[in-house]
Amino acid sequence: MNIQYDEAIDGALAPFAKADVLSDLQHRIPTLRLLHREEDLRPFECDGLAAYRVLPMLVAMPDNLADVETLLARCHALGVPVVTRGAGTGLSGGALPLERGVLLVMSRFQEIIDIDPDARTARLQPGVRNLAISEAAAPYGLYYAPDPSSQIACSIGGNVAENAGGVHCLKYGLTVHNVVRVEVITIEGERMSLGAEALDAPGFDLLALFNGSEGMLGVITEITVRLLPLPEVAKVLMASFDDVEKAGEAVGDIIAAGIIPGGLEMMDRLAIQAAEDFVHAGYPLDASAILLCELDGVLADVDDDCATVRGVLEKAGATEIRQARDDAERAVFWSGRKNAFPAVGRLSPDYYCMDGTIPRRELPRVLNGIAEISRESGLRVANVFHAGDGNMHPLILFDANREGELELAEDVGGRILELCVNAGGSITGEHGVGREKINQMCSQFDADEITVFHALKAAFDPKTLLNPGKNIPTLARCAEFGAMHVHHNQLPHPELPRF
């Protein structure tokens, strides 16, 4: 329902013809690889949110920055929208093409330009895969901390555009905390450098603004990231609980004990069973929830912290606590969590991954609410959870081939997000708004706030040619679809029962 760009609500587009744009670009940028035949465009019709598919008008695959510059300047002149794509693993349809737009694919920019072990930085082209950074830094005893589960595939450019997170972000920060500089080309075809190799730069913090900007403000063409020394040691504890609420409370207790774990993740029964079936990580099948708690740092501290955390978990009512004996077993413990999405994917023809965040204290209430929605809708929901920082990933299981189930799954997803916003949280913690959550933005922000977002956008892209129809809804869209507006915890009709 959200999928196709709708000029009546998303904004009018300039009246250009595909053939004219194609010949203009071919003529002016002879070195640019351009795809325009349907069979060549097909592989680019969706990103990681495969339920949403649109065939792009054209696909551009540049391999040098001069071509990117000219391409953007031409599209600007012709009024042609541009959707930038990294590795296409995004889960919110951020790189979903436009029928009347150019898809700019940055995946040929694969070079690790430089690693400076003394400055602890790496300079990267945007198409470099997340995991490749840590692999290249390992010989120097360094690594790149943000580790999305998609790290073997996703690109650093896409990570910056989404402000991607990962298991280790509780302690080491999100992408925004680990990027020191980006090079950008604007839609007008101008280059600018944001941030600095120094620890700050003069003027406004445009670097922070570009993190999580979802390809709406400019095309990121180079990224300098901060590298960290590999911890001397990492240990992981796995605690089982017979009750989800107890597990949720244990999370708070660990933090309250003054410990910030390297990772603190939770999975519920359905997710545990799916993961166990898939990778045989040795997860307890009878548990209602497990917590995985990784402690890293200097050996002596880690041992102290393990003892403290063990005590906290026991007190919180864990039914079993196991500590990985060595790095190999640690990897096995994590394998279940890291493969949770594909594992759940085996339970059902399709699944739909949500990404709401909540204050941790709301966890029991929100989990109960999700269970209620699940029961009511008849769709199963598995919960995988960056528990330490309140980022939930409810996975809604459905079968797109059954009449109406995709719509039902979307409806369940929308209700879960409203539950998160209602609990003082956000509709997205790391996957972004993209096309998918465009209507839910109207729940989280009011018209004045959305107007400010449009103003920010206008400073970089006055003609709204970059990724139109994504991230920030038009007010017309909110008027049409954002009927229920939960703001500042005030429901429009508090007297009505919900869920």
Place this chain on the structure above:
Amino acid sequence: MTDRPTSLPDRDISARLCEQVGEAHERHAPLRIVGGDTRAFYGRPVEADPLDVAEHRGIIHYDPVELIVTARAGTPLEDLEAALAEHHQMLSFEPPRFGPQSTLGGAVASGMAGPRRPWAGATRDLVLGSRVITQQGKLLRFGGEVMKNVAGYDMSRLMTGAQGTLGVLADVSFKVLPRPAAHCDLRLAMPLDEALSRLARLGRRPLPITAAAWYDGELLLRLEGGRSSVDATRQELGGETLEPGFWQALRDLRHDFFTLSPGQSLWRLSLPPNTAPLTLDDSHSDTLYDWAGCQRFVKTSLEDEAVRRACSAVGGHATCYTPAAQGGSDSPFTPLHPVVEKHHRRLKEQLDARGIFNPGRLYAAF
């Protein structure tokens, strides 16, 4: 688990502030946004009617278990940090305090961070959300009390360090962190070159260092973390114990170094890691190295141009802390690259079309 320290009064004058901003907008009358007015030296002077935010104070919400605090912009930093200390927590970016009146709004608007910055992140890294008064006098919320939030653009981080030129910060939510269990300060006699190369080597290892400075023949280090690792690192590094209060004095620019001789200005240089001593570190100048060399304070009689040229040659930038009225630079911040500047102006036009918010504070042009 929610605590509101009873000792701190909570005073919400946001409605009045919105009204004042709305009026200023109506009348095209610029405002000088004032908290404790302790950071007036930082940036260009603003000639305008004051908008007094200091009365808008108090901790709105503090949840130690969530690691989140939300407080009003006029809250004195001292009070906020004392409330966090009761729960063994802290603002890990160590915002400088230039007196008991220094407010949290001023700290966030200026974006200055203390000695822990290279290890714990900058002010904006710990800012989770804010409520902002916009040009039309509306109080809007961006971000909030969750650790992760990528819905919409990151307006709160954009406001951090913008010195009030894009809007008025009404309240701010931060991620707070537990205070380290163990702590120890060291001084090691060592020439500058050796100190810098030593720091580069130490930086590649996971050691519990959270501050590193060099001044007057001594490398000064702070170790913080678990008891075991702090003890072990202390053993390894040797040296003597540093007198207490050094890092606070450095953070707040109260150390003896910051006393200027006639004709000198104080500059802050922000440089890439491992930048060699600059040529200006000579007879005209005296330099204190902070942030393992990434932040350097220089007292100098050199011209602006000479300082800036030396910094930009190595990819850094320089800020003059001495007000123009006292002989410092009249454009204290490093000029922006033309394309970046164009986008600054456009942002300013979008968010402050009538130029009412601290006009000229960062740069004369906007």
